[in-house]
Amino acid sequence: MSKDLPSDSLSPLPSSARATLNDVASHAGVDVSTASRVLRGDQKQRVGEETRLRILEAAKRLDYQPNITARSLRVAKTFSLGIAVPQLDNPVFSQMIIGAERGARERGYSLLIAHIEEGFPDDDAYERLASANRVDGLLITTLDDNSVVLRAARKARVPVVLLNRAMQGIDNSIYFDSSEAARIAVRHLIDLGHTRIAHLSGQLNPSTGIGRFAGYRDALAEAGIPFDPGLVAVSGYTIKGGAEAMRTVLRQAGTSPTAVFAITLAAAAGAIMAIQQYGIRVPEDLSVVTVHDGPIAEAMFPPLTTVQMPVEQMGYDGAIGLIDLIEGRKTQINSMLHPLQLVVRGSTAAPGQPHDVA
Amino acid sequence: MSKDLPSDSLSPLPSSARATLNDVASHAGVDVSTASRVLRGDQKQRVGEETRLRILEAAKRLDYQPNITARSLRVAKTFSLGIAVPQLDNPVFSQMIIGAERGARERGYSLLIAHIEEGFPDDDAYERLASANRVDGLLITTLDDNSVVLRAARKARVPVVLLNRAMQGIDNSIYFDSSEAARIAVRHLIDLGHTRIAHLSGQLNPSTGIGRFAGYRDALAEAGIPFDPGLVAVSGYTIKGGAEAMRTVLRQAGTSPTAVFAITLAAAAGAIMAIQQYGIRVPEDLSVVTVHDGPIAEAMFPPLTTVQMPVEQMGYDGAIGLIDLIEGRKTQINSMLHPLQLVVRGSTAAPGQPHDVA
């Protein structure tokens, strides 16, 4: 008798707390299970058209939003993906994240980000995501250290997709045809008439570095240009590394190069710094080309000629593939993306043009 | 009678599925509530030291990891923070994310990322996070469009902290003393002897842009240098904008400037491009200085003189503050960060040094 609370509850009344499925159901005068079936868009739902409408309307009126946490608990899935990146402020990784976020979002997943501090890779970064039951799958990227990745992938209790490279012992990956990209870049230099072409490389064990190095050698071989080890130095993937490697090459090369193929944007930027320090002009005295593209390539002086790399696509495909794995639509993800196109800008030109030095 | 299943369950048996609290409890011979109290490190726990140890040991043996989803459902918290960013491939935002991720992690939260597509700000980006019950709080950043942010913050059912600027109508924010940074930058130019100092500015309504513009004018006024509107052009925060604004200034200025203060890294990069296109030399003919710092500033040619901005700190403080808000330890977050220091590199020098033009 004391329960004669204001029962004329026909008003929207999304007063304070979020409406639950229960609220929707009672407002529509049905059981929660029925409401669930409708709202979830259950395939074989067999629900009366009229009730369907009533439920939908109630949901709308109450501004119902499913509680993902509850659903997660019930179906034992988190509907989120984790992505572990070693350096966030590197265009490669940010673009990868953009793509991954888009893929995840399209499929109703969220993207959870884990930054792996350089130098503390062993610690927990991957585990944090993998073992804490927070994600249904893991996208992993790495620079040079393979062992950590391998270990993490093994320990993960969820599907893992490796981005940006293929690796022995890891089944799923989306990677890039680095050697093809390198070949395109070097061929461009050769077409311009260069024969003394230097290469700033990655560490020469991991897959990416090797791929580009191979492409470099292949292109030279095709053109019948002999390979000169004195023209190669390891730069890694940083600006500083690029600058140092460039200096090494300039000092050690018997006959100095007229062009250089840098393994990545950062290395190329470093190289240009070093080159200009020596008073050498780009591209008059030395042409520079690299792989990967983006606003920074345009912003440098001179603007950089690059072979475009579908980095965002890689993130997107990785996310979609990972979700396919999670939801059992696929059992393996393995695809290689190809370089997009050569974008010729101001950093490359024919060798030895008669430009006077000031 | 038919329940004589293999009951000698003393083996570790983390065979397949994750161990639950229940598993731990029964292995330790206690009730789940007791196990919960211990494992959660409940303050006023009053649990026997001996049982405590037994529980801890069982948890370890079974490699128990709490199911956050279940806990979330129970306590009605997700333990995750959302961060919405307009452009991921911009050092400002990536550094902000790095900081935010660290703050969140330190407090046991995860960071969920939402990329706001340029041009589709209205859509759902913020709502996706805010209304889907996926996060306990929101970190928001924005470029120029305030209305969207305001609306999003209003609609959010969770606490919101605005990063990188203060805004009327938004209570919580972590921002940066832009005008102080601008003053430092411009004073540096003045100290070098410059008097014709251009400014590439942001849109002149939002807070950040105004702050820097104000700092620019203040520094000029302090030094008794008259303000010349012909030396100012709006660049916004992009490379392209920087290049265009620089060209505008070079064309329109009656007496050409000997130095330029660009509002941000990207604009400075664009400006340098434009400058070098005209065959003007940096810093001999024209000095360039900007606010914000990072590897890119070092990588450019010439390396850029900048006033350092604690961007990562901003993300970190934002995350910590947001969590304080969520957990009720604070009721308002409002702090202003100050510029770190002036880093003098190759892009600034005294005006009119007797350098011959080639």
Added chain:
DNA sequence: ATGAAAGCGCTAACAT
């Protein structure tokens, strides 16, 4: 076509 009921794994009163 719809409802009843159980339960995902955890926490938090409330007993004892």
Added chain:
DNA sequence: ATGTTAGCGCTTTCAT
């Protein structure tokens, strides 16, 4: 100091 109990909001058999 420890156990009992209820329930967070949802999905999913199993009935009807």
